[in-house]
Amino acid sequence: MEPKQTYETGLLYHHYANTAYPLTPKSFMQYRINDQSQIQNFLSSEWAKTDELSLYVHIPFCKVRCKFCEYVVLEDVGTCTEDLYVSLLLKEIQMYKAILKDKKIVGYDIGGGTPTKLSVENLIRITDAVTNSFNIQDNVVFSIETTPIIAAKEPEKILAAYNMGYKRISMGVQTVSEKLLNELGREGTVHIYEEATQNIRKAGFKQFNIDLMYGFLHQSNEEFETTIRYAISLNPEYITLYRNRYKGTKLEKEAEGVSLYKIICQYRLAYKLLLENGYMANAGKNTFSKVQDDYGTSDYLTKRVIYGTPYVGMGLGAQSFGMDYLAYNEGAASKQLHKYQEKIENNQFPIQDIYSLPMEESIAKMVSVAFYFGFVDSEAFSQRLGISFWEHFENEVEFVIQKGLMEIKGTRLYLTERGADYINGIIPLFYSGRSKLELSELFNKSAKRSVGEEEFLKAYKIENYERPSLAADIVVFSLNGDVKDFGKLPPKQLSVLMIRRGEHPYMSEWALPGGFVKPGESAEQAAYRELKEETGLSDVTMSQLHLFSEPKRDPRGWIVSCSFIALAYRKNFPLQFGEDAIDAQWFEVQYDKLNSSTEENKVIDIYDLVLSNEVIALTARVEAVTAVSQLGRNIECHIVESNGIAFDHAKILAHAINRIQEFI
Incomplete structure (x- = not known):
């Protein structure tokens, strides 16, 4: 491609x-090793290829599985299950000890799930097993995860974790919107967050990270901004943004309702606020740090993201990435414990799937995760x-x-x-x-499109906007050849500028440049602004074309479009799409009359409208009704059908073409 x-x-x-x-x-099924008897020898040969790696230990326990969670989590299990799991995990650690021997361990995380849901005794058992079994380098900072509820209500666990050697702690706040928390099946209040933060600081932690999430269908920009500002007020050293990825979660059906434009706006909002408040990150990076020369992530993740350092994941559903292999432990698919337990008890590595990767796939794996840091x-x-x-x-x-x-x-x-x-x-x-x-x-x-649009419209609240909403749409025509005189313009030498929408409704379809008029600006100002933001064009002269105000022209509600027309020489205007446009291209225009009829004082013409370039063709059929009276004539256009042209923009184009033809 x-x-x-x-x-x-x-x-x-x-x-x-x-x-x-x-x-x-x-x-990766074509690369899968299907013979279980080969796995131990394969792992031994793979880990002989490197002298250093990182370790990740997965604790799959949570009080409740949040609706946005894509990870391997077991809900609200008892202490007996936790004790059993830890004993199994310790056996897996011993299996890897035999293979890894004295290799340098340059990063270590214990995550989940919720590691601090375990008893202090079980946390000590795991930590002792890791430190006694592997050659962990002296400068490695141990990192652990917790929840606000546990940090607030069980401070003894937080203190115990610090005393065990964990010096970096990450707490998932995600959002402070009570409405959104309820929808996501998650507990949290401002009082709990503050109490949790106090306990983390009392325990001695000086490397404190707060996780926040964005990109939810029912999350407004205002709610997200409130969450960011609140997280800043807690004064953690680091704040990490996680975009809700939907895949494999209880919210997956809502994914198509969330546009790329919403994601862009929310990241931009967070990036601006965090930088203004002393947090540092290059563009596109997820973790923001107040500490100079500190990426803000754990040693395990930093080494993994920048250097592609191999890592072993131990525990239910954990992932491992060697020099030339990728593996997932049992439970990654089923999210159940019994197969993991069965293999451990049979002295087998508890691997569900293991893949021997060609170099091209190892490359793609390393570079993809590198974008977590934006470089x-x-x-x-x-x-x-x-x-x-x-x-x-x-x-x-x-x-x-x-x-x-x-x-x-x-x-x-x-x-x-x-x-x-x-x-x-x-x-x-x-x-x-x-x-x-x-x-x-x-x-x-x-x-x-209709599936995603249905989800989007469920969450779209027109009452949040002044009604009727006013939009500006712009028809920019250009010449294709060397014709210098618009007055001598043959129809096939006309091109029009279109953008591909990155926002619902009609996401990924083609439309005229345009958007909503903001408070405090005129329709003309909005037209120039939208044209610049979506296509990069600015040096054109516009005139008003027509007002389109049919109540059902836009599925979001009653949105009136004040349309404009502009003429330009195409070669003078390089395009650079932006904002909610994910592409901008010129299309040659064909507007051919199919037939004509007369009714009383009306002439009814049917036209085929075709917009095309080297790779794309958009079509519509338009009915143009010309009413003739003593006062003059009036043309009204109606869309018979439209393929690939969003909203009623085929109608706007027909009006614009009629305007141009008046001067030909």
């Missing part, structure tokens, strides 16, 4: 094109994989730089602020060829 096609597909399928790789649990380190890439990043991705690098999406700083390729907006189109550029094809196939099989 060409970079442009991959990039556009990633934007359209943005809920799945992210730092998580591969795309689906079945993506790719070419030196780390070369050290990990033995090849040049710049040579291997020559076409992709050229594309992202040319489009202003990324920039080279030293040995690193960084997202620009524009690139951070469109990161979901950029990441797939660095996929394997197989995964690029898979992404395209998944998108083509995904739910139609």
Whole structure:
């Protein structure tokens, strides 16, 4: 696939094109090792390829499974199950001890789930087993996760964790909106968050991270801003943003209702607020740090993201990534304990799926997760994989730089602020060829626009907006040839500028540039602003075309469009789409009359409207009714059918073409 096609597909399928790789649990089945008897020897040979790695221990227990959770979690189990699980986990640790021996451990996390749901005794058992079994380097900072409820109500556990050697702690606040918390099946109040923070500080933690989530269907920008400001007021060293990924969660059906534009707006909002309040991060990075020269993430994650450092995941459903393999423990699919227990008790590695990866897939895995930090380190890439990043991705690098999406700083390729907006189109550029094809196939099989739009409209509240809402839409025509005189313009030498929508409704379909008029600005000002934001054009002269005010012209409610027309010389205007536009292109215009009839004082003409360029064709059939009287004539257009042209924009185009033809 060409970079442009991959990039556009990633934007359209943005809920799945992210730092998580591969795309689906079945993506790597062709690389799967199916003979269980081969696994131990395979692991021994794989781990002989490196001298250092990181460790992750998964604790799959939570009081309640949150609706947004995609991880392996067991809800509200008793202490007997927890004790059993820890004993099984200790046996798995011993299995890896025999393989890893004295290899350097450069990062260690215990996560979940909720590690602090375990008893202090069980936390000590796990920590002692890890420290006594592996060669953990002296400078490694141990990291642990907790919840606000546990940190507030069980301070003895927080203190015990600190005394065990965990010096970095992460607490999932996610949101302070009580309405959203109730919808997500999660507990939390301002009082609990403050009490939890106090207990974390009393225990001695000086590396404190708060997790926040965004991108929920029912989460407004105002609610998200309140959450960010509240998290800042708790004064943690780090704040990490997690976009709700939907895949594999109880909320998955809502995914199509959340537009890329909403995601962009919420990340931009958080990025601006956090930087204004002393938190540091390059564009596109998820973790923001107040500590100079500190990425804010755990050693385990930092090494994994920047350097592609291999890691072993132990516990139910845990993931491991070696030099040339990827594995998932039992429970990753079933989210149940019995198969994990069965294999451990039979002295087998509790692996559900293990894949021997070709280099192309190892490359894609490393680079995809690198975007968690918003950059790719070419030196780390070369050290990990033995090849040049710049040579291997020559076409992709050229594309992202040319489009202003990324920039080279030293040995690193960084997202620009524009690139951070469109990161979901950029990441797939660095996929394997197989995964690029898979992404395209998944998108083509995904739910139609109406499914996502239905979810979007359920959450859309027109009463939140002044009614009627006013929008401005702009028809920009240009010349295709060397004609210098608009007055001598043949119809086939006319082109029109269209944008591809990145927002519901009509997401991914083509429309005229335009958008809502903001409070305090005129329709004309809105038209110039929207044209600049969505296409990059600014130096054009507009005149008002027509007012379109039919109550049902927009599925969100009664939205009136004040339309404008502009004429331009196409070669003078390079395009750069932005805001809720995920593409902007010129289309040649054909407007052919099919037949004509007369009724009393009316002439009824039927036209075929075709907008086309090298790869795309959009069509519509329009009825133009011309009423003739002593006072003059009036043309009213109606859409008979429309294919690929959003809203009633075929009608607006027909009016604009009629206006142009008056001067030909």
